[in-house]
Structure formats: structure tokens, C-alpha cells
Amino acid sequence: MTRNGQEYLEALQDGRTVWLGRERVDDVTTHPAFAQAARSFARLYDLTNDPEHRDDLTVSSPSGRTLRAYDVPKSYDDLVAKREAHRVWAADSFGFLGRSPDYMAAGAAGFLARPQVFTTDTYDGADNVRALHQRWSRDSIFPAFTITNPASDRSKTLGEQEVPDLFLSVDQERDDGIVVSGSKMIGTAAVFADEIMVGTIEPLGPDDQDFAFSFALSPSTPGVSLISRMSYEAQAASGKDYPLSSRFDENDALLVCESVFVPWERVLTYRNVESTFGMWWQTPAYTYMAHQASTRFWTKMEFLAGVAVLVTRANGSAENPAVRSEVGRLLGYVQMAKSMVLASEAALDAQPEDGGAVRPDAAITYAQRILAGEIYPKFVHQIKMFSGGSLTQVPASWHDLHDATVGPLLKTYARSVTQDTEDRVALMKLAWDAVGSEFASRHAHYEQFYQGAPHVYLTQMAFAGGADECADLAGRALSEAAGIDSPKT
Ligand SMILES: Cc1cc2nc3c(=O)[nH]c(=O)nc-3n(C[C@H](O)[C@H](O)[C@H](O)COP(=O)(O)OP(=O)(O)OC[C@H]3O[C@@H](n4cnc5c(N)ncnc54)[C@H](O)[C@@H]3O)c2cc1C
Numbered sequence: 001m002t003r004n005g006q007e008y009l010e011a012l013q014d015g016r017t018v019w020l021g022r023e024r025v026d027d028v029t030t031h032p033a034f035a036q037a038a039r040s041f042a043r044l045y046d047l048t049n050d051p052e053h054r055d056d057l058t059v060s061s062p063s064g065r066t067l068r069a070y071d072v073p074k075s076y077d078d079l080v081a082k083r084e085a086h087r088v089w090a091a092d093s094f095g096f097l098g099r100s101p102d103y104m105a106a107g108a109a110g111f112l113a114r115p116q117v118f119t120t121d122t123y124d125g126a127d128n129v130r131a132l133h134q135r136w137s138r139d140s141i142f143p144a145f146t147i148t149n150p151a152s153d154r155s156k157t158l159g160e161q162e163v164p165d166l167f168l169s170v171d172q173e174r175d176d177g178i179v180v181s182g183s184k185m186i187g188t189a190a191v192f193a194d195e196i197m198v199g200t201i202e203p204l205g206p207d208d209q210d211f212a213f214s215f216a217l218s219p220s221t222p223g224v225s226l227i228s229r230m231s232y233e234a235q236a237a238s239g240k241d242y243p244l245s246s247r248f249d250e251n252d253a254l255l256v257c258e259s260v261f262v263p264w265e266r267v268l269t270y271r272n273v274e275s276t277f278g279m280w281w282q283t284p285a286y287t288y289m290a291h292q293a294s295t296r297f298w299t300k301m302e303f304l305a306g307v308a309v310l311v312t313r314a315n316g317s318a319e320n321p322a323v324r325s326e327v328g329r330l331l332g333y334v335q336m337a338k339s340m341v342l343a344s345e346a347a348l349d350a351q352p353e354d355g356g357a358v359r360p361d362a363a364i365t366y367a368q369r370i371l372a373g374e375i376y377p378k379f380v381h382q383i384k385m386f387s388g389g390s391l392t393q394v395p396a397s398w399h400d401l402h403d404a405t406v407g408p409l410l411k412t413y414a415r416s417v418t419q420d421t422e423d424r425v426a427l428m429k430l431a432w433d434a435v436g437s438e439f440a441s442r443h444a445h446y447e448q449f450y451q452g453a454p455h456v457y458l459t460q461m462a463f464a465g466g467a468d469e470c471a472d473l474a475g476r477a478l479s480e481a482a483g484i485d486s487p488k489t
Contacts, residue, residue, distance in 0.1 A: 002048045002058050002140040005043055005045045008041065008042050008045045009042050012027075013027055016028075016218075016219040016220040017224060017226065018034075019228060028192065032233070034192070035233075036239075037247065037250055037251065040247050041192050044089050045101075047088065047089070047092065056088050061138075066138065069101070069109065070106075072113050073288075076348055076358070079345045082291065083291065083345065086106075086296065087295055087299060090296040093247075095296050098446060099144060099189035100296075101140070103292050104145050104289070105137075105141070105143060107285040107289045108137070108143065109133070110287070112129060112133040113357035117279055123272060131265060132266075141194045143193055143196070143216070145198070146184035146186065146190065146198055147201040147280070148200075149211070157205025157207065157208050158205065167183070168180055168182035179261050180259075180262060181257055181260070183256045188250055188252045190255060195217060199276060199279065201280045202277075202452075205273075209273060212271055212272055213269055215268060221260055221262075223257055223259050223260035227254040228251055229251070229253065231249060232442070233249040235438070237398075240398035242433050243433055244430070249439060284354060287344075287361075290360070290366075291345075293368075294337070294341045294365070294368045297447070298340075301333060304330070304434060307383055307430065308330050308383050312327060314419050315387075326385075330378075333379070340371060341368075344364040344368070347360075347361035366457060366465070367465070370458065376448070390416070391431060392432075394425050395425060401425065
């Protein structure tokens with residue numbers, strides 16, 4: 001048995017410092033801004049003990065049964081099994097819990113596959129990586145991560161910035177560990193996590209050793225604060241009015257460290273620019289995390305396509321040829337999202353340095369980010385187009401439907417020809433929460449940025465996308481053209 005949802009929720013009651021505005025949140029499992037999302041994460045843990053899903057979601061390890069996400073895949077079949085586990089969890093939140101525990105757990109499996117990246121001239125974190133994976137997998141830990149530096153002057157390296165205290169850096173090096181201060185963003189789901197991986201995934205300047213380190217931290221460590229953004233869950237008037245915001249607001253928080261002590265055994269890289277960057281890109285960590293992300297994305301696209309189909313059926317427009325072809329376009333995108341996952345597995349990469357582990361194909365994985373960033377806004381736009389004014393012509397509250405005065409009016413006038421009022425309002429409220437609400441807007445932003453800004457991943461594609469192979473093929477056509485004896489002179 002892996003831990004269940006109740007055990008997960010109890011572990012969150014550890015005195016962590018979470019701020020929502022000026023309020024210090026005592027307990028995220030009961031606070032109205034967080035409680036339902038905490039329950040949604042807890043449900044994922046309950047699924048791991050559900051006989052229907054247990055074998056998909058968990059795997060036996062030397063320390064007992066653990067989340068399959070922690071497994072280091074050794075074959076195509078292992079990759080497929082991991083994807084199926086990601087699918088079960090993604091489907092539970094319709095793809096809206098982007099940072100379910102399997103995201104960073106998959107990253108930890110990537111670290112373990114290539115621990116030698118953590119052994120450098122300045123520091124040897126390889127054993128700490130092994131211990132981290134063992135601890136996290138033994139306890140089915142929910143890890144979040146903050147590996148982005150706060151907004152800075154992007155034309156300068158971190159060391160050149162004029163406000164160095166903004167960025168997480170080491171105050172003191174002690175025999176037993178380091179003391180750090182500064183901030184990192186954006187801790188998606190960090191307030192719900194057991195531990196936070198802190199590091200830097202973006203390239204650091206060659207002289208940025210002072211900022212080049214990574215470690216795992218419990219949110220309850222003295223000196224750690226998580227400052228939450230606005231809560232969409234708290235704003236959700238009811239589950240019926242906001243069926244997604246009310247349950248799947250995974251939260252984003254700024255990590256602030258004030259003289260936080262981190263013991264050496266939690267430190268993975270130290271004062272080394274190459275290993276701090278390479279832990280994400282040389283190990284399979286990034287591709288494993290992207291495997292979860294692209295599986296979740298595919299699931300979310302299925303959900304949004306489903307909303308689109310239901311809206312067109314409800315409006316009686318489903319058979320209209322123009323509408324039908326736009327639905328066809330969305331369903332085509334769903335298949336593209338699916339194909340990226342399946343293709344990355346089929347074209348798997350087995351690098352000798354990965355010690356027998358396999359990883360999804362990197363170029364296809366990187367390309368998925370481009371597809372995701374481009375098609376997500378199209379789904380949002382198309383659902384709005386299919387819905388028309390009905391998307392906003394809904395009563396202020398679901399409860400109004402049962403009001404003695406306004407209820408009968410709504411029952412008569414807020415229905416459509418094809419649907420009674422309750423069904424119509426329920427569908428339009430779901431659609432609005434998926435594409436129009438503040439929660440929806442955050443999701444559109446998330447799908448665009450959570451795997452890096454476009455200028456980063458597009459540039460990366462220019463290096464990893466097979467430019468030489470493409471140019472060689474075009475070059476052969478040029479050579480052949482040069483040799484063609486054209487009948488027309
Ligand atoms: C909802 C959400 C959740 C997130 N969750 C997490 C998380 O859990 N953990 C985590 O670590 N991070 C997380 N992130 C952070 C995310 O990884 C970063 O936002 C992303 O990598 C972009 O970095 P940035 O925000 O610093 O943008 P910047 O690098 O500052 O870029 C912002 C914009 O500036 C322009 N720009 C900047 N530099 C250049 C350049 N060299 N060339 C061209 N244009 C440029 C581009 O228009 C770019 O889009 C999350 C982000 C979002 C939006």
C-alpha cells in the first residue's frame with residue numbers, strides 16, 4: 001500500500017508558513033482558499049490504493065510499493081506504463097492539476113538515471129540524489145519545484161544584477177550545510193507539496209557560481225515562506241458555479257527563504273553552473289517531466305474538445321457543416337497532442353550514460369511545447385465561438401434556479417430549445433470556467449509558460465530539431481538540380 005489521501009492531508013498540517021494576502025494560513029487542508037484543491041490531490045493518492053488503478057499507478061520497489069512515476073524506465077513498455085499512470089491521474093482532474101505529484105517525481109527518476117551529472121570538481125551530490133530518490137519514492141512524496149529566478153534584467157547574468165538579494169544565494173557555508181536567503185518562482189502546487197526542489201533550470205552565466213546550487217526543502221523548514229497568488233478557489237461562489245476553479249486551483253506561490261538552513265545531505269549541486277543546469281538537461285529529468293506534461297496536455301485537450309462537442313450539440317449547431325469542420329479541427333489537434341506522446345515513446349533514446357534507462361525522444365518532446373503553446377488558445381477561442389452569448393447569459397448563481405421568485409423565470413427563459421435550464425446553465429458554467437474565468441485565464445498562461453518562455457523553447461528547437469538533416473535533404477535537391485539537364489534553356 002502507498003499512503004492514502006488522508007495520510008497525505010495529515011502530512012500537510014506541519015506548520016508551514018503560507019501567506020494569502022496579509023493572512024497567515026494556518027492549515028491549507030481546511031482553509032477555504034485551498035481545502036478543495038488539497039482534497040483533489042488527496043484523491044490522487046486514494047486512487048493509488050484503488051484496486052482498479054493500483055497496478056497502473058504504483059510499482060514495487062526495494063522499499064515497498066511506490067508511485068510508478070518514480071520508476072526509472074528501462075524499456076518501451078516501461079515508458080508506456082508510466083504514460084498510462086500519468087493518464088489516470090490527469091483524467092481525474094481533466095488535466096487541470098498540472099503539477100500533480102507525478103511531475104517532479106518523474107524528474108527525480110531522471111536524476112537517478114544519471115547520477116554522475118551530480119559529481120563535479122566542486123561538489124559530489126550523486127549519493128544525495130540516490131538518497132533523495134529513495135526517500136521520496138519510499139514515502140510517495142509529493143514534490144513541487146521552484147527552478148525559475150525572479151524577474152530580472154534579462155540582458156544581464158544574475159551576478160551582474162543590481163539587486164542580488166532578490167535571488168536565492170548562500171549566506172553562510174557551515175560544516176553541516178548551507179544557509180540561504182532570497183526568492184524563487186513560481187511554486188505551482190508548492191503549498192500542497194511535501195518537499196520543494198529548489199534550483200535553476202535556465203542557463204546561468206559562466207561566473208554565476210554563487211547562484212548555481214540546488215537542494216530539496218520541506219515547506220515547513222524555519223525561514224521558508226510561500227506567498228500565494230489570489231485564490232480562485234476562494235473566489236468560486238460554489239462548486240456548481242465554478243466546477244473547475246472550486247476543485248482544481250493548484251495554486252502558485254513565491255518561495256521566500258530568510259536564513260534557511262539546508263543540510264548537506266539535501267544539497268544536490270553546489271557552486272557549479274554546469275551541473276545545476278545539466279541536472280535537468282543532461283539527465284533524462286526534463287524529458288520524463290515533459291512526458292507527464294504532454295500526457296496531461298493530451299488529456300486536457302480531450303476534455304476541451306468534449307466541452308466543444310457538448311456545446312455544439314446543445315446549441316443544435318453540431319450538424320452545421322461550418323461548425324462540424326471546426327470541431328474536426330479540434331479533434332485533429334487532440335490526435336496531434338496524443339501523437340506527440342506516443343511518438344516520443346516509440347522513438348525512445350537509450351544513452352549509454354543513462355545506465356540502461358530509456359528516455360522519450362528529446363526533439364519530439366521539445367516540439368510538443370510548441371504545439372501546446374499554439375493550439376491551447378485555439379481551443380479557448382473556438383469554445384467561445386461555439387457558445388456565443390450563452391456563455392455569459394447565465395444566472396449569477398446556481399442557487400437562483402431554486403429561488404421562489406426568480407427560479408420559475410429562469411426555468412422558463414434560461415433554457416434552450418434543446419436543453420432544460422439546469423442542464424444548460426451547468427454546461428455554460430463548466431465552459432466558462434474552462435475558457436473564460438480567471439482560473440481559465442491562468443491555465444492559458446500556464447500552458448504557454450510553464451515549460452519555459454517561447455523564445456527559450458523555440459531557440460532550443462533550432463538547435464535540437466534536426467536542422468542539419470533538413471538542410472542536407474534540401475542540399476541534395478540543390479545538387480540534383482545543378483545536375484539536371486533541363487530541356488528548357
Ligand atoms: C502559471 C505558471 C506556473 C508556473 N509554475 C512554475 C513552477 O512550478 N516552477 C517553476 O520553477 N517555474 C514555474 N513557472 C515559471 C515559468 O517556468 C517561467 O515563467 C518561464 O520559464 C518564463 O520565464 P520568465 O517568467 O522568467 O520569463 P522571462 O524570461 O522574463 O520572459 C518573459 C518574456 O520576455 C521576453 N524575453 C525575455 N528574454 C528574451 C530573449 N532573450 N529573447 C526574446 N524575448 C525575450 C519574451 O517575450 C518572454 O516571453 C510557471 C509559470 C507560470 C506562468
